[in-house]
Amino acid sequence: MVGIGTEHLRDADDAILRVEDLVVEFSVDGGTLRAVAGVSFDVQAGETLSIVGESGCGKSTTAKAVIHLEEPADGVVTFGDAELSALTGAELREVRRELQMIFQDPISSLNPRRAVRDIIQEPAHIWEMEELWGDEEIDEMMTEVGIDPQYGDRRPYQFSGGQCQRISIARALVLNPKVLIADEPVSALDVSVQAQILNLLDDLKSDFQLTLLFISHDLAVVRNISDRVVVMYLGRVAEIGDADSLFDNPSHPYTRTLLAAVPGSGLEADDSISGELPSPLNPPTGCRFHTRCPYATEICISEVPVFTQQDPDHWVACHHPQ
Ligand SMILES: Nc1ncnc2c1ncn2[C@@H]1O[C@H](COP(=O)(O)OP(=O)(O)O)[C@@H](O)[C@H]1O
Ligand code: SF4
Ligand SMILES: [Mg+2]
Structure with missing residues (x-):
């Protein structure tokens, strides 16, 4: 068995993006590191799905595999009706346009030598969509993301981190994507700026009819924007x-630890949950959380927990859900 099951997936016909038993491996000193070990989820059009978990748990690798920036070792990614691994040529190119990604560090992901107006316009050139994006349309896009077009000739270093994230969002939206994958888009920003960018993403979602895959190590950040x-x-x-x-009802001991760290969650941090994330090169047997879990018993060490249903749309992979 690769993963822990796909019972929690909804009707395939309703999904814009569906990931089944995704596996991603890296060859490293010491062997094969399985960074993603059988992950399944689905996203419906217009939803915001957040992926959370501490640094190193495989969030970015999952996202990159979804857009085939990393080649999956196993598993199926379906976008609309198309299975991504089966696509080549023009079809793959079209899907790549429809799935856009923004990253954590906006300043370093923007070309430092170019004016921001050109940075935003560049994807339109690459994808031969210039006729849609003249100066006027670029001005409108800048306004839409909250950057005054009169500063269009400035370079990225002349903007703050939050403004650079706005610019990278504009650059992604020029391609009129269906799905925007935002990998820790606010983690490098001050708390006050984080809320502004989250609000902007939420507004753009309806204006551009986007589906959002939002990645964060911080459960507090995703609370207000996530559908799932x-x-x-x-x-x-x-x-x-x-x-x-x-x-309201976190059932997995790991989720409860993450939530306990969020002020006002009402959960007490459990002192017995501590230690480092184990290496994916040598993962614990059975439930991978057993080395840090205060509720672990014999079965947790020997058997991989499969999903059980807590609510109609709420599943947990744990032998002793709380
Ligand atoms: N290119 C790579 N080569 C080797 N190991 C990698 C590579 N990218 C990620 N990893 C490893 O895969 C695991 C998951 O990493 P990542 O997906 O970046 O986690 P997250 O985004 O949740 O912090 C980590 O152990 C990381 O060290
Ligand atoms: S399966 Fe066992 S070790 Fe894993 S989270 Fe549940 S109780 Fe803890
Ligand atoms: Mg990451």
Whole structure:
């Protein structure tokens, strides 16, 4: 068995993006590192799905595999009706346009030598969509993301981190994507700026009819913007479901630890949950969280937990859900 099951996936016909038993491996000194070890989730059009989990648990690798920036070792990614691994040529190019990604560090992901207006316009050239993006349309896009077009000739270093993230969002939207994958888009920003960027993403979602795949190591950040949440632990899904159900009723001990760190969650941090994330090169047997879990018993060490249903749209992979 590669993962921990796909029972939690909804009707395939309703999904814009569906990931089944995704596996991603890297060859490293010491062997094969399985960064993603059988992850499944689905996203419906217009939803915001957040993937959360501590640094190193495989969030970015999952996202990159979804857009085939990393080649999956196993698993199926379906976008609309198309299975991504089966696409080549023009079809793959079209899907690449429709799935856009923005990253954590906006300043370093923008070309430092170019004017921001050109940076925003560049994808339109690459994808032969210039006729859609003249100066006037670029001005409108800048206004839409909250950058005054009169500063269009400035370079990225002349803007703040939050402004650079706005610019990289504009650059992604020029391609009129269906899905925007935002990999820790606010993690490098001050808390006050984080809220502004989250609000902007939420507004753009309806204006541009986007589906959002939002990645964060911080559950507090995703609370207000998510329709659904995936909690990942060491390359696997620990818990997945409707955001209200998951936040009101966190069932996986790992989710509860993450939530306990959020001020006002009402959960007490459990002192016995400590230590470092184990290496995916040598993951624990059975439940991968057993080395840090205060509720672990014999079965947790020997058997991989499969998903059980907590609520109609809320699933947890744990032998002893809380
Ligand atoms: N290119 C790579 N080569 C080798 N190991 C990698 C590579 N990219 C990621 N990893 C490893 O895969 C695991 C998951 O990393 P990542 O997906 O970046 O996690 P996250 O985004 O949740 O912080 C980590 O152990 C990381 O060291
Ligand atoms: S399966 Fe066992 S070790 Fe894993 S989270 Fe549940 S109780 Fe803890
Ligand atoms: Mg990451």
